[in-house]
Amino acid sequence: MAILLLLNQVDPAILEGHLKSHPDCPDVRTYPDTGNVEEIDCVIVWKHDQGLLNEYPNLKLIASYGAGVENILSDPTLPEGVPITRFVDKSLSDQMAEFILAAILNHRVNLTYYREQQAACHWQEKPAIKGNNVTILGLGELGTTAAKLLHKNDYKISGWARSEKNIDGITSYYGENQLFQSVAEADFVVCLLPLTPETREILNSDLFAAMKKGSYLINVGRGDHVNEDDLMNYLSQEHLSGALLDVFSTEPLPRDHPFWQHPKIHVTPHISSPTDKAKLARQILDNYNRLSKGEPLLHLIDRKRSY
Amino acid sequence: MAILLLLNQVDPAILEGHLKSHPDCPDVRTYPDTGNVEEIDCVIVWKHDQGLLNEYPNLKLIASYGAGVENILSDPTLPEGVPITRFVDKSLSDQMAEFILAAILNHRVNLTYYREQQAACHWQEKPAIKGNNVTILGLGELGTTAAKLLHKNDYKISGWARSEKNIDGITSYYGENQLFQSVAEADFVVCLLPLTPETREILNSDLFAAMKKGSYLINVGRGDHVNEDDLMNYLSQEHLSGALLDVFSTEPLPRDHPFWQHPKIHVTPHISSPTDKAKLARQILDNYNRLSKGEPLLHLIDRKRSY
Numbered sequence: 125m126a127i128l129l130l131l132n133q134v135d136p137a138i139l140e141g142h143l144k145s146h147p148d149c150p151d152v153r154t155y156p157d158t159g160n161v162e163e164i165d166c167v168i169v170w171k172h173d174q175g176l177l178n179e180y181p182n183l184k185l186i187a188s189y190g191a192g193v194e195n196i197l198s199d200p201t202l203p204e205g206v207p208i209t210r211f212v213d214k215s216l217s218d219q220m221a222e223f224i225l226a227a228i229l230n231h232r233v234n235l236t237y238y239r240e241q242q243a244a245c246h247w248q249e250k251p252a253i254k255g256n257n258v259t260i261l262g263l264g265e266l267g268t269t270a271a272k273l274l275h276k277n278d279y280k281i282s283g284w285a286r287s288e289k290n291i292d293g294i295t296s297y298y299g300e301n302q303l304f305q306s307v308a309e310a311d312f313v314v315c316l317l318p319l320t321p322e323t324r325e326i327l328n329s330d331l332f333a334a335m336k337k338g339s340y341l342i343n344v345g346r347g348d349h350v351n352e353d354d355l356m357n358y359l360s361q362e363h364l365s366g367a368l369l370d371v372f373s374t375e376p377l378p379r380d381h382p383f384w385q386h387p388k389i390h391v392t393p394h395i396s397s398p399t400d401k402a403k404l405a406r407q408i409l410d411n412y413n414r415l416s417k418g419e420p421l422l423h424l425i426d427r428k429r430s431y
Numbered sequence: 432m433a434i435l436l437l438l439n440q441v442d443p444a445i446l447e448g449h450l451k452s453h454p455d456c457p458d459v460r461t462y463p464d465t466g467n468v469e470e471i472d473c474v475i476v477w478k479h480d481q482g483l484l485n486e487y488p489n490l491k492l493i494a495s496y497g498a499g500v501e502n503i504l505s506d507p508t509l510p511e512g513v514p515i516t517r518f519v520d521k522s523l524s525d526q527m528a529e530f531i532l533a534a535i536l537n538h539r540v541n542l543t544y545y546r547e548q549q550a551a552c553h554w555q556e557k558p559a560i561k562g563n564n565v566t567i568l569g570l571g572e573l574g575t576t577a578a579k580l581l582h583k584n585d586y587k588i589s590g591w592a593r594s595e596k597n598i599d600g601i602t603s604y605y606g607e608n609q610l611f612q613s614v615a616e617a618d619f620v621v622c623l624l625p626l627t628p629e630t631r632e633i634l635n636s637d638l639f640a641a642m643k644k645g646s647y648l649i650n651v652g653r654g655d656h657v658n659e660d661d662l663m664n665y666l667s668q669e670h671l672s673g674a675l676l677d678v679f680s681t682e683p684l685p686r687d688h689p690f691w692q693h694p695k696i697h698v699t700p701h702i703s704s705p706t707d708k709a710k711l712a713r714q715i716l717d718n719y720n721r722l723s724k725g726e727p728l729l730h731l732i733d734r735k736r737s738y
Contacts, residue, residue, distance in 0.1 A: 219559070226536035233533045236546045238699045245691045247683035247700045252526070276583060376554035384552045392545045393554045 125165040126151035127412070128158055128180070130172040131189060133375060134399075139168065139189070142405035149409060166412055169196055177201045184415055185209065187408045190399060191216070191266070192346060193425050194319040208425040209411055211404050216397045217269035220316075220344060223396040224270045225277065227342050227368045228258065228312050236390065255311030255338075256280055261326070262317035262345065263289045263296075264431070266397070270316065282306055286429075304334035312340050318431035319346040327351065332358040338365045344396040347372035352383075359388045370396045432472040433458035434719070435465055435487070437479040438496060440682060441706075446475070446496070449712035456716060473719055476503055484508045491722055492516065494715045497706060498523070498573070499653060500732050501626040515732040516718055518711050523704045524576035527623075527651060530703040531577045532584065534649050534675045535565065535619050543697065562618030562645075563587055568633070569624035569652065570596045570603075571738070573704070577623065589613050593736075611641035619647050625738035626653040634658065639665040645672045651703040654679035659690075666695045677703045 127143065127150055129136045136154045143149045150166075153159055155176070164180040170189035177186070178201040186196060188210040196208055230236055232253045241248060256279045260267045263285040271281045275293045282295040284306035289296045297306035303326075307313050313335055317323045327343065328351040335341075341364055343350055350369070358364045366388040372381075375394055383389050411421050425431065434450065434457055436443045443461045450456045457473075460466055462483070471487040477496035484493070485508040493503060495517040503515055537543055539560045548555060563586045567574045570592040578588045582600045589602040591613035596603045604613035610633075614620050620642055624630045634650065635658040642648075648671055650657055657676070665671045673695040679688075682701055690696050718728050732738065 222536065223540050226533075226540045226542055229529065229533035230537055230542050233530050233702070235533055235537050235697070235699070236543055238702075239543045239546065239697055241700075242691060242698045245684075245686045249700055249702050249705070252702070252705070273584075277580075377552075379552045384549060390542070390546055391549045392542070393548075393556055395540070395545075395556050395559070398556070398559070 125182070126153055126159065126163045127166045127168060127408075128164045129154045130167050130169045130176060131155075132171040132173070134170055134189065139401050139405060142402045143409065146405065146409050148413065150412070166408075166415075168408060171195050172199075174199045175201050178203050185411060185421075187211075187411065188425075189404065191397070192319060193431065194346065194348075197425075197427065197430055207415075207421055208427070209408075209421055209423045210425055210431075211399065211407060212265060212423045213400055213403055213407075214265075214269075215403075216400065217266050218273075220266050220397040221270040221273040223370070224314055224342060224344065225273055227390075228274070228279075228340075230390075231312075231340050231366065231368070253311065257282070257309050258312045258314060259284065259307045259310035260314045260316060261306070262315065263291065263294075264316070264318065266344075267314075267316040270314065282310065304331065307331065307335050307339075310335060310339055312342060314342045315345040315349050317345045317349060319348055320430040324348050325351040327355065329354040329357065332364060335364065337363055340365050341367040342370075343367065344370045347375065356382065356386070359386070364388075366390065368392065370394055432489070433460055433466065433470045434473045434475060434715075435459075435471045436461045437474050437476045437483060438462075439478040439480065441477055441496065446708050446712060449709045450716065453712065453716050455720065457719070473715075473722075475715060478502050479506075481506045482508050485510050492718060492728075494518075494718065495732075496711065498704070499626060500738065501653065501655075504732075504734065504737055514722075514728055515734070516715075516728055516730045517732055517738075518706065518714060519572060519730045520704075520707055520710055520714075521572075521576075522707065522710075524573050525580075527573050527704040528577040528580040530677070531621055531649060531651065532580055534697075535581070535586075535647075537697075538619070538647050538673065538675070560618065564589070564616050565619045565621060566591065566614045566617035567621045567623060568613070569622065570598065570601075571623070571625070574621075574623040577621065589617065611638065614638065614642045614646075617642060617646055619649060621649045622652040622656050624652045624656060626655055627737040631655050632658040634662065636661040636664065639671060642671065644670055647672050648674040649677075650674065651677045654682065663689065663693070666693070671695075673697065675699065677701055 140152050143152050161180050165182050166185040168187045177199050183206050186208045190211055193210050234250045258274050258279045259282045260271050261284050263283040271294050275281050284297045288298045327349050368390040370392045447459050450459050468487050472489050473492040475494045484506050490513050493515045497518055500517050541557045565581050565586045566589045567578050568591050570590040578601050582588050591604045595605045634656050675697040677699045
C-alpha cells in the first residue's frame with residue numbers, strides 16, 4: 125500500500141523526506157505520479173485540486189497537512205466514511221500565540237510606524253496605545269493558548285466560540301447572538317476561527333461596525349474569513365486603526381492585490397504558525413499504524429462540525 | 432520661594448501646568464526668566480546647560496526630570512551637599528519592560544522585516560529566530576522589571592550589575608570581570624545601565640566581540656553607552672544581526688546621522704519610557720514638602736555611585 129501526497133502551495137519533497145526517514149514508512153508517491161490508484165490507502169492533502177478524492181477505492185485515511193481542513197470538506201468528491209485527521213502541534217500553538225503577542229505589542233508601541241518614519245529621518249513621538257482589551261474569535265487549541273499567553277501578560281481577554289467555554293480569566297461569549305457583544309470593548313480582535321460555511325466572511329462590515337473606533341484587527345485564521353472590500357472601507361473611514369493579515373484567500377497574495385500597498389495593512393506571508401514537517405510526518409505515520417492495528421486515530425475531524 | 436525649571440529638549444509648559452494644578456505649589460519659573468536667584472530653592476533639571484547650578488545660593492533640592500542624573504552629576508558647578516532626586520515611576524518600568532518585550536518579539540518573528548518586504552510585494556518566509564537567551568545589563572528598577580516580564584514569558588534571563596543580585600529565575604553576573612561572560616550566550620543584549628564614567632561606551636568592540644554571532648542589541652539606556660563606530664563595524668561584519676536604539680548621544684538624532692538610513696538599525700525617538708508629567712509633578716512637590724517639614728526625601732541619588 126502507499127501514501128499519496130496531494131499538496132499545492134507547499135513543497136512536497138520536504139515532507140516526503142521526513143516520511144521516508146522512518147523505517148516503517150510505506151511507499152510514498154506525489155500526485156500526479158500516483159501509480160496504481162488501488163494501492164493508495166492514505167492521502168496527505170493541502171489545498172488540493174478539488175475532485176480527486178474519490179479516485180482511490182481503498183482509501184482509509186485522509187490526513188490534512190495543516191490544522192485547517194476546509195479544502196477537504198468542501199470537495200464534492202470527498203468519500204463518505206473515510207476518517208479525516210488534522211495536524212495538531214502544541215509548539216505550533218505556542219508559536220501562534222507568540223506571533224499574536226508580537227503583533228499586538230508592535231501596534232501598541234508603534235515599532236513598525238517608527239521604522240517607516242526612520243526612512244524620512246523623522247523624530248516624532250507617537251503615543252503608545254493604552255487599551256489592553258483583546259477579543260479572540262475561536263477558542264480551540266490555538267485560540268486558548270493565545271488567550272492564556274495574553275492573560276499572563278495582563279491583557280483583558282474575551283473569547284467567542286460556538287459554545288460556552290470555561291477558561292480561567294477569560295470572559296466567554298458564544299453563539300451567533302453574542303458575536304457583536306464579544307468585540308464591542310476590544311482594542312484588538314484576533315481571528316483564529318476554523319473556516320466553515322458559518323464563519324466565511326465573518327470579518328465583515330457588520331462585525332467591524334460592532335468594533336469600537338480605533339480598534340485593530342489581526343487575522344491569523346483563514347483569508348476567506350475576511351470580506352476584503354468591507355475591511356478596506358472600515359480602514360479608510362478610520363474606524364479601524366489598522367490590520368495585520370497573515371492569511372489570504374489566494375496565497376501567495378497576488379502582486380496586484382491592493383493589500384500590498386495599503387498603509388494600514390501589515391502583510392505577513394502566512395508565517396504565524398509554520399508547519400514542523402518532521403512532527404507532521406511522525407503524526408501521520410502514527411495514525412497510519414494505528415489504522416493497521418485497529419486502534420483509535422488521533423486528531424480526528426468531526427465532519428458535522430467542520431473541524 | 433520658587434521652583435526653577437532648567438529643561439532642555441522637552442517642553443517646560445506641560446510640567447509647569449501640572450505643578451501649578453496643585454494648591455500647595457510655590458511660584459514656578461522657567462529659565463532664563465529666573466527672577467531673583469535668592470528665591471530659588473528647588474531646580475528641576477533635564478539636559479540643562481552646564482555651569483548654572485551654583486547660581487542659586489538658597490538651593491535645597493535638585494530634582495531630575497527623568498530617571499537619569501548623569502547631566503547633573505557631570506556639571507562642574509554642582510553644589511556640594513544639595514540633595515539630588517530622580518523620577519521613579521513603577522508604570523514607567525512596566526512600559527519600559529513592555530517596550531523591550533516588543534523589540535525582542537519584533538525581531539524574533541521578523542514583523543518589521545515583513546513590512547519592508549511588503550513595499551516590494553515580496554512573499555517570502557524568513558525563519559523565526561529560535562534563541563531565547565536575554566542578558567540585561569543593569570538590574571535596577573527598570574532592569575529588574577524587564578527581567579521579570581521576560582522570565583514570565585519563558586525567556587532565559589541573565590543580568591549583569593555592579594554587585595551580585597538575587598532575583599528569582601535570573602542568573603546574576605556582576606563586576607567588571609564577569610561582563611563578557613554575562614553576554615556570551617545571549618541572543619539579545621539589553622542595555623539598561625545608568626550612565627556613569629564606568630559605563631560610558633560600555634557597548635564597544637570588546638563587548639560586541641564577546642557576544643555571539645547573530646545576536647541582537649537593544650539600547651534603552653543612554654546614547655553615550657554606545658561606541659557608534661564599533662557598533663557600525665560589528666553590524667557590517669554581520670557579527671550582530673541588528674540593533675534597536677531608542678537613545679542617542681544627541682537627541683533628536685541629527686538628520687545626517689548614519690543610523691537613520693542603516694538597514695540593520697531600528698531607530699525609535701526615545702519613547703521606551705515616556706515621562707508621565709502629572710506623576711512627576713506630584714513626586715517633586717511631595718519631596719518639596721518633605722524638605723520643608725524636615726522629612727526624608729524619596730528617590731535620593733547616591734553621588735558616589737552616580738545613581
